[in-house]
Each structure stands twice: as structure tokens, then as C-alpha cells.
Amino acid sequence: MKLRCGFFKFTGCSGCQMEILRLEDELPPLLEMIEIAYWPMVTSKRWEENLDIAFVEGSVSTPREVKEIKEIRKRSRHLVAFGECAITGCIPSIRNFMTQSEAEETVYEHTDWIESIKPSEISEYVRTDISLPGCPPHRNTILEVIKAVALQRKPHLKHHSVCVECKLKDNNCLLTTEKRPCMGPVTNAGCGAICPSLNRECEGCYGPMSAANASSQSQILAEIGLSMDDVKRKFRKYAGTTDEYRKEAA
Ligand code: SF4
Ligand code: SF4
Ligand code: SF4
Incomplete structure (x- = not known):
């Protein structure tokens, strides 16, 4: 049926x-x-x-x-x-x-x-x-x-970060080597790291990964030169009201 x-x-x-x-x-x-x-x-x-x-x-x-x-x-x-x-x-x-x-x-x-x-x-x-x-x-x-x-089973969906998919594609890391504000480390995988593979920073459109370390990501974004307002905007864009991002987005 x-x-x-x-x-x-x-x-x-x-x-x-x-x-x-x-x-x-x-x-x-x-x-x-x-x-x-x-x-x-x-x-x-x-x-x-x-x-x-x-x-x-x-x-x-x-x-x-x-x-x-x-x-x-x-x-x-x-x-x-x-x-x-x-x-x-x-x-x-x-x-x-x-x-x-x-x-x-x-x-x-x-x-x-x-x-x-x-x-x-x-x-x-x-x-x-x-x-x-x-x-x-x-x-x-x-x-x-x-x-x-x-099939009456659980779907196999990914819960790790975009960085894992990015590394599997052997991409140069935009965040660590080019100091560009990539949200990959806290973002749920599933897209196949499309953006970094095309030399674009991940904007975080798959939402927070499981156990995302948002405060550490926020600190890294500040260290590479983003203003605190820009850091907030990064977290607000796709999931600012979630438990994971609320503190960084406020
Ligand atoms: S480019 Fe972005 S997604 Fe890729 S490894 Fe670096 S931080 Fe992670
Ligand atoms: S912005 Fe969305 S589509 Fe692009 S790399 Fe990040 S999660 Fe994938
Ligand atoms: S904005 Fe909302 S409805 Fe539109 S593609 Fe994104 S998740 Fe889907």
C-alpha cells in the first residue's frame, strides 16, 4: 500500500x-x-x-x-x-x-x-x-x-559538523588558513559542504550540529576580526532562538 x-x-x-x-x-x-x-x-x-x-x-x-x-x-x-x-x-x-x-x-x-x-x-x-x-x-x-x-526504521541523518564533510572533500580550511568567518564547525552536516567546496564560507543553513560549541565559535569569529554585532548576526541568521545559539545571538 x-x-x-x-x-x-x-x-x-x-x-x-x-x-x-x-x-x-x-x-x-x-x-x-x-x-x-x-x-x-x-x-x-x-x-x-x-x-x-x-x-x-x-x-x-x-x-x-x-x-x-x-x-x-x-x-x-x-x-x-x-x-x-x-x-x-x-x-x-x-x-x-x-x-x-x-x-x-x-x-x-x-x-x-x-x-x-x-x-x-x-x-x-x-x-x-x-x-x-x-x-x-x-x-x-x-x-x-x-x-x-x-521500512519502519529511523532515518539515517547526520548530526556531526559540516567540517567533517569539508575535510572529506579535502578542502582548504577557510576559517583556519584564510581567517574567513565560516560557521562550519557548529553547523549540522548534510549538504556535502557545498559552500566551502565553492570557496564560500558556510553560513550555517543546516542549523546547529549536535552539541555545538557556540561560545568557542563566537570567540574564534571575534579573534579573526568580526565585531561583536557581526558575530551576533552570524548566530541569528538561521537559528538565533535555539538553545544552542541563543546566548551568542542575544
Ligand atoms: S572551511 Fe569551514 S567547513 Fe571547511 S573545515 Fe574550515 S571551518 Fe570547517
Ligand atoms: S551554508 Fe548551508 S549549504 Fe552552505 S555549507 Fe553551510 S550548511 Fe551547507
Ligand atoms: S527559508 Fe525556510 S522554507 Fe525557505 S528553504 Fe529555508 S527552511 Fe525552507
């Missing part, structure tokens, strides 16, 4: 959902294995039946989304926090470093109609079963999650 999947979008940019469409070659065989029961981006089908897997993209930032995530939890066997917005609050959570009124007045001329609350990771409201890291997650990890649910 096919796995019944639903794809939901909360406060995010749709980039995680786009990553599924980028599967291209894998999509036809994948559709032999899953049924798309709900996915407003690709079909007008209404959500009627309960789900085997709900992929939820985006952070929760409105009262309507709070209600909806509770409903999704009730009607789904596996709830996947799909991408960093859903896991850490990610880019929308940068807003949490200003007051609600300041944020609203910066964006909207008339704020009376805005129904907005602090953007949060979805685990603030409901239990999640799987966290699929990345902004967006690599498409191979999306396949891994679907396979794992189908």
Missing part, C-alpha cells in the same frame, strides 16, 4: 517544497511508493484522509497556523519538521530580536489587519517525529526520510 503523504506550508519561502520537485529522475519511481494526499503547491486536491507522513515547511507565526499544526499532528502518523524554518524558526525568527510592533510597523503601513505572533519552530506547539535539517534540506535526505518511514 502506498504511503499517504501531505505537504504543508507555514511561514517560509517554499524552498523546501521546491526541493522535492527538483528530484526529477526520482519522482516517477517515488510516486509508485507514495500517494500525494495533499499538496497545494502541485494539486488542488483537498485534504480529506489521515496521513502516514506530513511534511510541514515553515515556522508557526499566526494563530491560524497554531490551530492548523495541532490538526496536522492529530491526523498524521509521522510529522516531519521539514527544513530549518520548521525546526529552528530559521530566517523568520530573526524577527524575534525586535518587538512585535517594531516588526509589523517596519513592513506594513496598516498593522490593524495583521494577525501575527512570534515565529516559532513547530515543536513549540506539537511533538514532531523527524527533523529534516537544511534551508532547504538536500533532496537525498528527503528520499531517506520517505524510505525510512516505508
Whole structure:
């Protein structure tokens, strides 16, 4: 029997959902294995039946989304926090470093109609079963999650740092040899160290790795010449409200 999947979008940019469409070659065989029961981006089908897997993209930032995530939890066997917005609050959570009124007045001329609350990771409201890291997650990890649910096992996802993947690629270290502000040492692996492999610093878009040593990273960034404001911005960018980064981002 096919796995019944639903794809939901909360406060995010749709980039995680786009990553599924980028599967291209894998999509036809994948559709032999899953049924798309709900996915407003690709079909007008209404959500009627309960789900085997709900992929939820985006952070929760409105009262309507709070209600909806509770409903999704009730009607789904596996709830996947799909991408960093859903896991850490990610880019929308940068807003949490200003007051609600300041944020609203910066964006909207008339704020009376805005129904907005602090953007949060979805685990603030409901239990999640799987966290699929990345902004967006690599498409191979999306396949891994679907396979794992189908085989009733845990997905094999990485919890070490981007530096491990970077070293396996034999890259020159941008942080230690060129004194460039790379967030690889505290960032969860999974992307294959794409940025350092292209001579770009890791910005931390896979969120904090397991047991990330944020205070040490903060000290190193200061030593290579970043101002304390810039160090804060580095930690705020993708996961500033997480337990791991909160102190450095404040
Ligand atoms: S995690 Fe990144 S790609 Fe996914 S919705 Fe959020 S901002 Fe977009
Ligand atoms: S370049 Fe960045 S990701 Fe690569 S080893 Fe150095 S600090 Fe780690
Ligand atoms: S290297 Fe860092 S910023 Fe680049 S994709 Fe990987 S986790 Fe994201």
C-alpha cells in the first residue's frame, strides 16, 4: 500500500517544497511508493484522509497556523519538521530580536489587519517525529526520510559538523588558513559542504550540529576580526532562538 503523504506550508519561502520537485529522475519511481494526499503547491486536491507522513515547511507565526499544526499532528502518523524554518524558526525568527510592533510597523503601513505572533519552530506547539535539517534540506535526505518511514526504521541523518564533510572533500580550511568567518564547525552536516567546496564560507543553513560549541565559535569569529554585532548576526541568521545559539545571538 502506498504511503499517504501531505505537504504543508507555514511561514517560509517554499524552498523546501521546491526541493522535492527538483528530484526529477526520482519522482516517477517515488510516486509508485507514495500517494500525494495533499499538496497545494502541485494539486488542488483537498485534504480529506489521515496521513502516514506530513511534511510541514515553515515556522508557526499566526494563530491560524497554531490551530492548523495541532490538526496536522492529530491526523498524521509521522510529522516531519521539514527544513530549518520548521525546526529552528530559521530566517523568520530573526524577527524575534525586535518587538512585535517594531516588526509589523517596519513592513506594513496598516498593522490593524495583521494577525501575527512570534515565529516559532513547530515543536513549540506539537511533538514532531523527524527533523529534516537544511534551508532547504538536500533532496537525498528527503528520499531517506520517505524510505525510512516505508521500512519502519529511523532515518539515517547526520548530526556531526559540516567540517567533517569539508575535510572529506579535502578542502582548504577557510576559517583556519584564510581567517574567513565560516560557521562550519557548529553547523549540522548534510549538504556535502557545498559552500566551502565553492570557496564560500558556510553560513550555517543546516542549523546547529549536535552539541555545538557556540561560545568557542563566537570567540574564534571575534579573534579573526568580526565585531561583536557581526558575530551576533552570524548566530541569528538561521537559528538565533535555539538553545544552542541563543546566548551568542542575544
Ligand atoms: S527552511 Fe529555508 S528553504 Fe525552507 S522554507 Fe525556510 S527559508 Fe525557505
Ligand atoms: S572551511 Fe569551514 S567547513 Fe571547511 S573545515 Fe574550515 S571551518 Fe570547517
Ligand atoms: S555549507 Fe553551510 S551554508 Fe552552505 S549549504 Fe551547507 S550548511 Fe548551508
